[in-house]
Amino acid sequence: MTQPEFRSGFxxxxxxxxxxxxxxxxxxxxxxxxxxxSRPQTTRxxxxxxxxxxxxxxxxxxxxxxxxxxxxLGERLNDVVRTTxxxxxxxxxxxxxxxxxxPGDKFIAGELREIAGRTPVLGVLTKTDLVKPEVIAERxxxxxxxxxxxxxxxxxxxxxxxxxxxxxLLLAQMPPGPPLYPDGDLSDEPExxxxxxxxxxxxxxxxxxxxxxxxxxxxxxMTPGKVLTVRAEIFVERDSQKSIVxxxxxxxxxxxxxxxxxxxxxxxxEKVHLDLFVKVAKDWQRDPRQLRRLGF
Ligand SMILES: Nc1nc2c(ncn2[C@@H]2O[C@H](COP(=O)(O)OP(=O)(O)OP(=O)(O)O)[C@@H](O)[C@H]2O)c(=O)[nH]1
Numbered sequence: 596m597t598q599p600e601f602r603s604g605f606x607x608x609x610x611x612x613x614x615x616x617x618x619x620x621x622x623x624x625x626x627x628x629x630x631x632x633s634r635p636q637t638t639r640x641x642x643x644x645x646x647x648x649x650x651x652x653x654x655x656x657x658x659x660x661x662x663x664x665x666x667x668l669g670e671r672l673n674d675v676v677r678t679t680x681x682x683x684x685x686x687x688x689x690x691x692x693x694x695x696x697x698p699g700d701k702f703i704a705g706e707l708r709e710i711a712g713r714t715p716v717l718g719v720l721t722k723t724d725l726v727k728p729e730v731i732a733e734r735x736x737x738x739x740x741x742x743x744x745x746x747x748x749x750x751x752x753x754x755x756x757x758x759x760x761x762x763x764l765l766l767a768q769m770p771p772g773p774p775l776y777p778d779g780d781l782s783d784e785p786e787x788x789x790x791x792x793x794x795x796x797x798x799x800x801x802x803x804x805x806x807x808x809x810x811x812x813x814x815x816x817m818t819p820g821k822v823l824t825v826r827a828e829i830f831v832e833r834d835s836q837k838s839i840v841x842x843x844x845x846x847x848x849x850x851x852x853x854x855x856x857x858x859x860x861x862x863x864x865e866k867v868h869l870d871l872f873v874k875v876a877k878d879w880q881r882d883p884r885q886l887r888r889l890g891f
Contacts, residue, residue, distance in 0.1 A: 602651040604769035607679050608719070609707070610689035611699040615721040615752055619689065620644045620655045622752035623762055651766040652774045656683060680707075685768035686716045687761070688742070692749065693725040696737050704741045715745035715768045719761065724751040787814040790859050794827050794871065797854035798840055809836055811876075822866040825859060830876045840873050848873065 608616040624644030646653040656679055680686060688707060690700050707716055718738045723731050731749050738747060746764045750757045791812040798810060809832045816826040831837050841848045848871055856869040 599650050600771045601773065602766055602769035603653070603772045603775050604684035605654045605656055605682065606685045606687060606765045606768070607656040607683050608687040608689050609680070609703060610719075610721075611703065614689045614691045616689055618752040619687075619719070619721060619750070619758075619761075622755065622758045623653070623655060646762055647774075648762070648766070651769060653762060653766055653769065654775060677706075680710055680714065683714060684770060685745075685765050686710075686714055687719045687765065688716050688744070689719045689721050690734070690738055691721050691725075692723045692731055692734050696734075696741060700741065708742060716742065717761075717764060717768075718742070718744040718747040720747070720749040722751060722753070723749045723756060724754040786862070787817070789862060790814050790825060790855075791827065793858040793862070794829065794851070794855040794869075797851045797858075798829055800851075800854070802839060809833075810840070822868045823863065824868045824870065826870045827872070829871060829873045831873065832876065832878055834875055837873050837875050 608619055610616055621644065623646050625646075644655040646655065686707065688704065690696055718741070720731065720734055720738060726734075735747060735749060738744075745768065748757055748761050748764060750761050752758065791814050794814075795810060795812040798812070811830045812827055813830065814825060814827045816824075818824040818826075829840060831840060839847075840851070842850075852869050852871050855871075856867055859867050859869065
């Protein structure tokens with residue numbers, strides 16, 4: 596028997612905010628690399644998760660949600676999405692099983708149609724654990740109507756249902772070739788970017804009345820010592836947002852620090868002292884200089 600040819604390449608998941616793209620990436624990779632949150636549009640960096648298998652390597656690029664741009668940051672995010680689409684070998688278009696297909700899905704499907712000739716698109720029905728089998732069947736039919744998909748697959752990241760099948764189907768679309776990354780790499784994001792994302796995720800948790808886009812985090816310094824000291828700055832746009840992040844008597848910021856530190860320690864495998872500072876950078880989303888400084 597001949598060995599199946601080794602395949603390697605890039606794939607990304609696209610879909611409306613909150614449809615479960617980050618969770619799916621984590622499920623495929625089997626480790627927490629992308630940032631999940633119950634709030635929409637929290638994934639800003641193209642964080643890659645890498646699936647290593649005997650028969651191939653799949654590099655997952657996690658894109659931010661495509662949306663109608665209202666600010667300069669919004670436009671840049673959409674550019675990032677389109678650039679990513681042009682660079683991958685396959686795209687997983689995600690729609691959630693617990694919702695009917697809506698205008699948002701149709702908008703993205705329309706955008707995808709333009710590249711569908713060159714890049715295969717898989718239809719992925721997510722969160723199937725939330726609905727009955729007959730609803731899954733109904734949604735699959737509706738999804739089929741939406742575009743020309745190379746494959747359609749219903750999955751549940753939460754229930755680990757058909758995650759392996761999805762990996763198989765994505766791998767099948769990859770070109771034959773050797774591994775692109777050394778074995779064991781989960782993400783090629785620099786550690787500081789992941790640390791900044793952990794802080795950002797913790798700082799966003801439970802903040803109801805503010806947009807996630809108003810918050811950015813920069814890791815200023817990492818000083819080795821008896822324990823590693825990490826100094827990070829949380830940027831907000833207005834004084835009112837600063838008080839929200841800090842909380843009464845600093846209580847909220849303290850909680851944010853504890854949460855983020857736990858994740859950073861898990862990532863680095865060592866004890867960490869985390870110093871957080873909250874700063875106001877007025878209207879940073881609209882200012883190209885500030886955007887560059889904050890890593891956009
Ligand atoms: N029940 C269930 N919930 C899920 C599943 N996958 C994701 N979720 C939940 O759906 C919400 C959104 O998931 P994310 O993975 O952050 O969604 P996303 O599409 O990456 O969102 P953005 O980064 O905002 O574009 C989170 O609260 C997840 O816990 C699933 O398979 N089953």
